[in-house]
Amino acid sequence: MKRLFDKRVVLFTGKGGVGRSTITAALAKAAAKEGKRVLVTEVGDDPNDYSPLARHFGRDRLPLGVEELAPGIRGVMLLARSGQEAFMRSVLRSATLARAAIGNDAIRRLLSAGPSFREMGVFFQLLTYLREPGKGGAPEYELILIDMPATGHTLSLTGLPQVLLNLLPRGPIADALREGQTYLNDPAKAAAYVVVLPETLPVTECFELLHGLERTRMNVGGIFLNRVPQDPFTEEERAALEGLLKRTPALGNNGFQRAVVAKRERARLLAGTPLPVFQIPDLGDQGLLEAMGRALDGIRPIERQGGAA
Amino acid sequence: MTPLPPRLGQLIKHRRVIVCCGAGGVGKTTTAAALALAGARAGRRVLVLTIDPSKRLAETLGVSRNPPTPVSLPPDRLAAAGITPPGSLDAWMLDPKLIADESVRRLTKTKEDADRVLNNRIYQQISAMVAGMHEYTAMEALHRFVTQGRYDLVVLDTPPSRHALDFLEAPRRLSALIEGKALTAFLPKSDSMVARAASKLVEKILGAIFGQDFAQEFIGFLVTFTGIFQSLTLDVRTMREFLSGDDVAFLLVASPAPAMLAEAYFFHDKTRELGLPFRGFVLNRSQARASALPFPDAAWLGPDAPAAALAALPKLQALAEVERQHAARDQDLVRQLQQKAGSAGAVHPLPELPQGADDMGTLLAIAESLANE
Numbered sequence: 001m002k003r004l005f006d007k008r009v010v011l012f013t014g015k016g017g018v019g020r021s022t023i024t025a026a027l028a029k030a031a032a033k034e035g036k037r038v039l040v041t042e043v044g045d046d047p048n049d050y051s052p053l054a055r056h057f058g059r060d061r062l063p064l065g066v067e068e069l070a071p072g073i074r075g076v077m078l079l080a081r082s083g084q085e086a087f088m089r090s091v092l093r094s095a096t097l098a099r100a101a102i103g104n105d106a107i108r109r110l111l112s113a114g115p116s117f118r119e120m121g122v123f124f125q126l127l128t129y130l131r132e133p134g135k136g137g138a139p140e141y142e143l144i145l146i147d148m149p150a151t152g153h154t155l156s157l158t159g160l161p162q163v164l165l166n167l168l169p170r171g172p173i174a175d176a177l178r179e180g181q182t183y184l185n186d187p188a189k190a191a192a193y194v195v196v197l198p199e200t201l202p203v204t205e206c207f208e209l210l211h212g213l214e215r216t217r218m219n220v221g222g223i224f225l226n227r228v229p230q231d232p233f234t235e236e237e238r239a240a241l242e243g244l245l246k247r248t249p250a251l252g253n254n255g256f257q258r259a260v261v262a263k264r265e266r267a268r269l270l271a272g273t274p275l276p277v278f279q280i281p282d283l284g285d286q287g288l289l290e291a292m293g294r295a296l297d298g299i300r301p302i303e304r305q306g307g308a309a
Numbered sequence: 310m311t312p313l314p315p316r317l318g319q320l321i322k323h324r325r326v327i328v329c330c331g332a333g334g335v336g337k338t339t340t341a342a343a344l345a346l347a348g349a350r351a352g353r354r355v356l357v358l359t360i361d362p363s364k365r366l367a368e369t370l371g372v373s374r375n376p377p378t379p380v381s382l383p384p385d386r387l388a389a390a391g392i393t394p395p396g397s398l399d400a401w402m403l404d405p406k407l408i409a410d411e412s413v414r415r416l417t418k419t420k421e422d423a424d425r426v427l428n429n430r431i432y433q434q435i436s437a438m439v440a441g442m443h444e445y446t447a448m449e450a451l452h453r454f455v456t457q458g459r460y461d462l463v464v465l466d467t468p469p470s471r472h473a474l475d476f477l478e479a480p481r482r483l484s485a486l487i488e489g490k491a492l493t494a495f496l497p498k499s500d501s502m503v504a505r506a507a508s509k510l511v512e513k514i515l516g517a518i519f520g521q522d523f524a525q526e527f528i529g530f531l532v533t534f535t536g537i538f539q540s541l542t543l544d545v546r547t548m549r550e551f552l553s554g555d556d557v558a559f560l561l562v563a564s565p566a567p568a569m570l571a572e573a574y575f576f577h578d579k580t581r582e583l584g585l586p587f588r589g590f591v592l593n594r595s596q597a598r599a600s601a602l603p604f605p606d607a608a609w610l611g612p613d614a615p616a617a618a619l620a621a622l623p624k625l626q627a628l629a630e631v632e633r634q635h636a637a638r639d640q641d642l643v644r645q646l647q648q649k650a651g652s653a654g655a656v657h658p659l660p661e662l663p664q665g666a667d668d669m670g671t672l673l674a675i676a677e678s679l680a681n682e
Contacts, residue, residue, distance in 0.1 A: 017332070050575070087518075088518065091517050091518055092514065097514070101510075101514040107514060167430070172517070173518065232627070233624060234617070236617040237617045237620060237621035238621075249602050250603050250629065251602045251636075252625040255631060256628060258661070
């Protein structure tokens, strides 16, 4: 897991409700404890979006400008509009022209709905934080962790350079995209991690997402298999209970079935990808962030049998 | 006395449109498919519209993932699902790129106009990325199918998004872009001095951002694209009115995660604010009804239980105890949600289905339980 802390930017992706925000927040705390200057972010659609990530730091939403959330951890919402404005300010060298552009109704409408402009705004804002110099030559934000909302958003962000560079091989946008690529396409500097639950549909969708990330040439660092239930039963016990529960449903059946499915889906995940898979047990709802921190501390990937790399 | 909130079984039988909203990963598509099945089993002609469903769900419904038009469930599957005439079930799994092309063809007056857009290299690269296109097209298809009268009930599974109502905002952004007035600034020749000055400014800005060559091409594309889509603004407005009608029911599909209450409350308030007919919550992965089951003890095992079952009993009891706690938690959640919903809608808990719910047997079981709500 330490390898994750050596990157400049790490994306956490996966469907809603899989525990992405909790993992992002717990890793941010762990990295800050190691002395990293961390920036946690989230792609927002609206400045008023409430945020599960921010809630881990006692707030309803992430700030629109960078603020300290906890010792060593700063936070900001990645908002298309902020990035677009920053981009216009950097491209239109005159401040008057930039103000006119930002205030222009047609430009504003174009930017809020025009093709790819929202992703571009987010992309550029991220780039601004990646560039930001700190003291003594080190970057101001050594490690940027991004909680990515829907999987579609992730792929349109990581795929943006490919799509737009085809259209726009030259010019300020192309320059920004290429600069962004030097981070995102470099496995030493960037990684995406997919968070998934040990259930049928999520595992299938995880495979689809991995293909998508590969297509956009995004380096994938690994997979967090979250909320893996305890499986206390031996094969024999499982067989005996299965028949009984089918005949007379009882409390506990749900947990029993979950364990059966989790075992099967864990095996399917491991067989379907060579990527490192980090298993996290079901931690319940109480004191989740602290429990997650402990679970991730020194976590190692599941060892595959048969020596598959 | 406050009137009782409408039950799901009633909505399935009488509404013409059910919109399933919810954040990603809560089982929205499955719920939509089950509602559609329930409607068809009640003798209605039903269409379920969904964007990018799982492969297996598409297979279960007997359709390929990206057909150009809705596909009917084959007769043998209809029979197996207990659907008899006049009941029928069609499914349309929408591919965003296909939809965009189809919209262009339909909204343009001539084939030449359509080809001009479809062959434009900017359009080809980014048509799937035009913000709001998926959402707009889903709503547009919904409206078309309902007004055509081909179906008694259309169930819409809204596109995956972070927030339940994003799909309503996206078309608004799209229509704001292409509203004729806003774009006068892009048009090369305008009649007023003010517009000309504005146009100069926009050209200058776009030139600096994109580089001169591409800026010209881009403006050209926008003018073509938006000129062709003139009729869309009206559609979005009509759509909003249509969605506010008595024929429509909005359901929020959610799961009992800690952040869920906030999302559900937000959704509820927002539908009220927008004047949309909120008609209830579907709470997936809920154990609210598990406590009706017996606790596994010696009596439950029976006298001739195998030794392995006896050995496993304490372990199963530990799981049962957790479930009892979850049941209490989820019942509390249902109560809070019901209080919020008042008489506008009911709360419908559905059990957790870890094995997935995209096979016909499971879908039918969900359909049955929803219809009996």
